[in-house]
Amino acid sequence: MNKHFCGLIGILMCNHAMADEDDFRCFRSADPKSSLRLQFVIQAEKDGSGYVIYQKGSGPIPIKRLKEKELHRGPSGRPSEFEATWQEISPNGLGGMYRVVSQGALISKFRYIRKKDGKTILFEEDTGAAAEHGCVWNIN
DSSP states (O other), rough: HHHHHHHHHHHHHHHHHHHHHEEEEEESSSSOOOOOOOEEOOOOOSTTEEEETTTTTTSOOEEEEEEEEEEESSTTSSEEEEEEEEOOOOTTSSOEEEEEETTTTEEEEEEEETTOOOOEEEEEEGGGGGGSSSSSOOOO
């Protein structure tokens, strides 16, 4: 009985440690003429909060989830598809928005809408850049 209890405690501790880690994804602009790359981070400890780090940026840009809506309900046991809108929190109020369409762990659409002119930049996931604790991009 004691062995089972210790095993259960170990599993719970591992799950708790994994839950404390931030979820991040690496993205690159879908336009081959552009070299924009970013790391999109959802903070585990702060529901609906995160930050974005651009490869050539000056530092993290805080973001906040404004809304999330279900687009399609998944058939029998499959996850539903959701669209989340994230707003950049900037001191000058000029931050843009990110729209993320996901189904479970799969992100099917990721775009940035610049506030000042409404320009939309499409991104695609850059799985090759994902390292253990963040994105690592080769210098091009």
